[in-house]
Amino acid sequence: VSDLPGLFDVRVKARSIAYLFAAGATLGLLTLAFPHDEEVRDVPLIVLAGTAYVVAAVVWVGAERAREWHLHVLLLAGTVIISLANYYAGPSTLYPLFYLWAALYAFYFFSLPQALAQMAFLAVAYAVVLAVQNADMVVVRWLLAVGTPLLAGLLISRLLARLRRQARELRQSEERIRMVLDTAPDAFITLDRDGCITTWNVAAERLFGWKKQEALGKAMRELIVPPEFRDRHDARRQALIETDAPVATEHYDVEFERRDGVRFPGEATVSKVEASGEVFVSGFITDVTERLRRRAEREALLREQAARAEAERVAEIVGGMQALVDAALAQRSLHGILRDLVAQVRGVLDVGEATIYLSDESGRLTLGASTPGEHAGGEEFAARVAESREAVLARDDRLIGVPLLAEGVVTGVLVAGAEPPREFSGEDLTLLRLAAERVGLAIAHARVYEREHRIAETLQRSLLRERVPHLPGLDVDARYLPAASEAEVGGDWYDVIPIAGGAVGLVMGDVAGKGLAAASMVGRLRSALRAYALEGHDCGRVVDRLNRLLWTEPEESQMATMLYVIVDPAASTVRWVNAGHPPPLMVAGGEPRFLRGNASVPLGVLPFPIYEEVSAPMGPGETLLLYTDGLIERPGEHLDDGLAQLAARVSEAPEEPKAFLDHLLATLVPQGGAADDVALLALRNLPVREQFSAEFPAQPESLAPIRSMLRRWLSHAGADDVEIAEITTACGEAATNAIEHAGTGNGASFEVSGRRDGPEVEVAVRDQGSWRSERPDDHGRGLGLMRTLMDTVAVEPGADGTTVSLRRRLGQRGGEA
């Protein structure tokens, strides 16, 4: 049926009309062969038949190139030939029946209007023929000859129209089904009874790689079923077909093979279809590779989630332990760590009690820390665990002990006890073993740290003098404030070094780094600096040599900032060298100014830096402040802001160094401590007065400060260098006597006072002992010196001590050296 449109092909139409011409000619000639009427004229009819034969032959041969309008012309020509034949044959023949042929042709092959037009031409042509013949019954003949073919033609036309419509509808319906199947995402296949493929949609092409024309007619088992499954395929197909029900559907999970040999898992939904007595099998096939993969993924995800939840549970527990290790790494005290550890162990393991025993160097166990209450385990059990070096469960699984190991050495034992009904399981054992590994390390670390910290702290304490030396005429005070958070000792240091001639060296430094290394470096720098300072070098050379010391340090790159200042009160000057340190601050009458000149690089940075000494005046009543950056550095703040802050606080601070430093610490260091260590050193050049009086401990160490005080005072009183040296020497002798008389130790003191009386100076030394003219090994040389160097020496023994008064008139002994 689907080939129906082929009947209306122009070739078919052409050949059909050629048949009609040839058949008409043959029929016409046959009538001439039989006896017939006289009025029939044979010759013209034979010519007409011949013409028709020629036309038929030409059309048959040229059918391939025929056009639609050729056919119309041919049909008109055929009508003319039929009409001529009717004319020459006369009215007695049945030749008008040929008109029926033309009409049938027209109505069969042409559209209705075209066919009617041909019929009109036919009617006119026959009317003309009849008119020329002038025969009887013209109207009847004409009506019969024209009406009959017209009626027949119209009937054919209607029949054909209906057939065409049905064919079109069928075609459209098939088209729709094919489109549905071709756009279906799943492969659709139908098989006939023998298992040969009858339908193969686009999805099937895509899925299997076989084109429709390649697949159709092939056995499915050969094309897409893997060899090992072919028998099963046949059996299933056969079973499906043989079921009693007219319709049956089955699902199969099967493996298929593609054209390129790749196999894939598929899901087939197969139905038996029985239609118009024909049985076939149809099936949808889906590639489930992706679906299986997603399902596997989902399952893997679920498994992973479960595993992760489990891991997180364990991690949370172990994390609690790790937090303690972190705390230990943050360097807290061993005792604190142990206390936290037992509390944590009890919480994490949900046990009644936990105890940590520590092992000392000889392997003896001592109680480190335990949760409050009784500890049932006891040292015996702990010792057993330590000896076995393995986790031990005891007392019906209610007591558990694990050794704490650090680098293979038992540092202690962790014992945990459960209260009924809690019992320890293998999981607890594993967990506790895990915890013990970390705890062991934490303890070892804390021990090492504690030892180092203790050493560093001791070292630092010894380096930072608790009391700065007493310097007459100068008021010096210092502060050291460790950082709030840092448990480690910092590298800040300061020092006060009395220098010959009444000057004093001030040091403020900051060694990079912390802890023992920094503290020991401070110690080395400090000793070296003291040695160099006493050799009398200027500031530049002292700092230079320190730099060399640091630069040649073989162990690691060490660096330090440092300020070395020499305050010379007699000359009213300060000289200093700044090696990368924050500038010293001078305060005169509440007005602060930073001494910024010639700051150079820190120590240990360059092999040959230039450290140049700078000097500035420092009059009586002025204060010098040295500090480390901890005082001015605040996170997120510019250094200049810190310096400005410092200057502002200094300008409002009281002058006396103790109160001065207290004020700075109170206003500049945040509540709870500074971020870094802070060291502060303040020196005030006290105003010189006409007279003075100072008390000193009766110790030889008091002599140098007394001399320095005397030099300052004498200089202020107008004594020249020789007078200063001589009077200082004489007074020193008197002071030495006072110290010797007081005997050793026991906190005795003596008083030195001075007074200017016109051109005369008088210095009195008052002690609490009894006067002796001579010191052992002195042979009277002390008294001799006093008498020679002073104008008068008066010794006034008293009930509670002796006073030696020394007087000398200034400006009297020129050139007497």
Place this chain on the structure above:
Amino acid sequence: LNQDLVGVQIEQRDDDVVVARLTGELDISVADHARRKIADAVPNSAVGVIVDMSELEFMDSSGVSMLFSLARQVGSHRQQLRVVAPPGRPVSRVLQIVEFGRAAPVDDDLDSAVAEIATQRASEPPRG
């Protein structure tokens, strides 16, 4: 700690002379320390010891006592002691007042002290 007050630098010269250079200040708090430091540095083989006080800022009678004691100690080994104190300095004034010159010679500078020791040695018979 107060030992920092005085600096003692020992120089062993190849002509069997020990030079002890003092810096800083010398008073009773450091005198004994300085004496021991010098005495310990003088080997028996030395011909003599020179105490160079050119750069010493201050010395009192305890420093003088130390020098006397050193002179005795050195003399007992038949070694010479010479003191260098440039004139006009506070130290030389003290030495002058206590007449230290009677115990041991005082020179103006180190070079002349070294030269003096060399001369003395030449004039003495070699020791066994």
